[in-house]
Amino acid sequence: MEYQVLTPALVAELETIVGPQHVLTAQRVEADVYADYGRDHTEDFHFAPDVVVRPANAEEVSAIVRLCYEHRIPVTPRGAGTGLSGGALPIHHGVLLSTERLNRILAIDERNLQATVEPGVVNEVFQNAVKEVGLFYPPDPASKGSCFLGGNLAHSSGGPKAVKYGTTRDYVLNLQVVLPTGDIIWTAANTLKNSTGYNLTQLMIGSEGTLGIITKVVFRLLPYPQHTILMLVPFRQEEQAAEAVSAVFRAGIIPSGMEFMEREAIAWSSDYLKIPLTLPEDILAHLLIELDGQDLEQLYKEAEQVYAVLEHYDVGEILLADNATQKDELWKIRRNIGNSVRYNSVYKEEDTVVPRAELPTLLKGVKAIGARYGFKSVCYGHAGDGNLHVNIIRGELTDEQWNVGLRQPISEIFELCVKLGGTISGEHGIGLVQKGYIGIALKETNLQLMRGIKQVFDPHGIMNPGKIF
């Protein structure tokens, strides 16, 4: 695609749309504030936008996009910038459209167990708001304290509870979207079921901002589960931890969390948080297993069943967290693995995913590939979903090794995923950094269909260009 340059006249038009104080340029704001808009949580990438625009509502988003569409200016939508695949990086410069001011919870409909929100609401803020009226919004990425719901929609984010409750896409009934032409549509209706035409809602979710900008979301909600039980289970063999995951499900239990952490993941995170944790020498991995429900007695029964399953494995002493503080600490350790890895080193995070029972094979394969190519990885993730986050640590690798040398081993990891019935991203998206590998997961015919769909929505290719394919 050929893009045009953002002229001062166009910047003036943007100012008319959103007000001058919401059009930021490198000249107008402090350097580090501006620089932050050019980064997300992906490695150490930075791309400067020509201008940052902060609209307040769908009509302003529409006017901005329409202007850019007419003048062939790239538009990169951005939420909180917590993405791990570079989806929010303005690699073709142009307009960075921040959704930070689209941050209202518009309605919580207790009669219908639904809520209507804007995309700039922080995930945890929304969770807490609905919890106050006894309702439950399950998707909870590790970054829930800062990530926006809009970013969660862009990648269909999951999080620990996905194993029982599914990912973001399972809670969306209807979306208001500003198309790349500037037109505003609603994708569906506010109903639990819908068999009226093609499913544009699910097409938008996971499309990483390449098909339009979501400006309102209608979520379905559940009754809030009143009780949880949390267990930290230490394993002497990593593969046994991965194997036990399948066994729990086969016993008829669906945990609300089933997280795998190899020794270093949990050690780095507890160090980083300064939460003391005894880790016997022979423990190589942990499972963090959560059960939830409305009836505590029932949960204890289920916990006993889990214990019975675990008896068949070589486990250490199981820690049953029985108060809120202890539970919070354990979850905090789990959630901060990513941060602790980032604190230790630049890293590349691969979001591998396979059918649940193939996890031991994947883990073994990742380690073997690492050994062969001489890199270290820290692995953890949503074992119940077969979703393993492989963090490749930069450590002492040279620029050449880091930027070029890792391509082959990463390709081999992804090829292994596909061979096992899996794919290259479970919840982080393709964005910029996995783009080069998409051919491993998808055949050319699939990509042609996707490019065709992109062309239907975005004939000028202005919306988040350079992402996915």
Place this chain on the structure above:
Amino acid sequence: MEYQVLTPALVAELETIVGPQHVLTAQRVEADVYADYGRDHTEDFHFAPDVVVRPANAEEVSAIVRLCYEHRIPVTPRGAGTGLSGGALPIHHGVLLSTERLNRILAIDERNLQATVEPGVVNEVFQNAVKEVGLFYPPDPASKGSCFLGGNLAHSSGGPKAVKYGTTRDYVLNLQVVLPTGDIIWTAANTLKNSTGYNLTQLMIGSEGTLGIITKVVFRLLPYPQHTILMLVPFRQEEQAAEAVSAVFRAGIIPSGMEFMEREAIAWSSDYLKIPLTLPEDILAHLLIELDGQDLEQLYKEAEQVYAVLEHYDVGEILLADNATQKDELWKIRRNIGNSVRYNSVYKEEDTVVPRAELPTLLKGVKAIGARYGFKSVCYGHAGDGNLHVNIIRGELTDEQWNVGLRQPISEIFELCVKLGGTISGEHGIGLVQKGYIGIALKETNLQLMRGIKQVFDPHGIMNPGKIF
């Protein structure tokens, strides 16, 4: 679109692909057998195909479709023909592609709680097969004893259990699809999570055979719930029955079934089945409420909570079905309402759907519209989902009244749905019969996007032409 005529030379080519015994024409088979291929369960429609082709595998489907693509011959995919929107009717003649021989359960993967099946497997056959190994496939349309899984995918069919477990689309991980060009793709991977490119899986589901022919499906499964409790709750006021639905959810209970039946629905069905049922004069509607789970004691606790909610309504004596025979009879009555209505009269079935709490308003509105335009309707459906099946009875209506006169009142019913945040089909699809009303639910911009997508998949417009839009 301009279509070509199916010449004897092309019929001969089809015979080469599938074998002569699997190419049926009006001349070769008995008239009533052939006629059946031109019908489904929608009103009394009939359209004769030029030829019925019965392939045995994806490769044969591909060869048939490729031939039709090259020669611009319409292809109408057909499952069991139990559809209620005319989706399987070959209205442009050409090839009717029956999936009846694609009827194998290829694998049940107990380690991963997954199964791979062909689209011609009967829903209930599949349910029973996975139940034998302790697994659960929840979607259960009323026609589960005869409908094919492929048809369920075409419309994302629901059924009573959708209220707790979602519809067909919530159980699909991956699809093998023969595109209208004849190319064969897999849409995704066999994983619970997938954030790798646009979601072609969900785009195919509910596309009513207009984007390709599904030839294999990978479903995710759940552990089978060991116990159920079933209650039949009689109400003296129809609207109270609809109101009670929301109240049960707000009490924190998610039933595995929450069915609404107005007096006549249950009376006609029990008469049709010759199952005696006492219906006191003052009872105007029923709710059939099912709870399921792994622990019977827990279910009784939940049942008590349901009773506590129902105390606030004017209900008759609640029937608690406590043995398998009684439960089967009650479900049989619910499932046969459609058949009993069909037995009594030709009817048009409108698959209205609204947010759950708007059901009383919808029901009242439907009856008011019926009174104003002089038609009778029998209403029942999945109240937990806000999905009300409105059966408009032909009775003594003239051809003119039936074919033309009902258009305005049906439009008014659909307009009411949309006004209440709902839409015009929850699970039956648009197909042929709701096509004229789609503009009520979807804006022209939405339809343009859908037509654009159709063009990407099917540039010659051969696949199930004349459906949806």
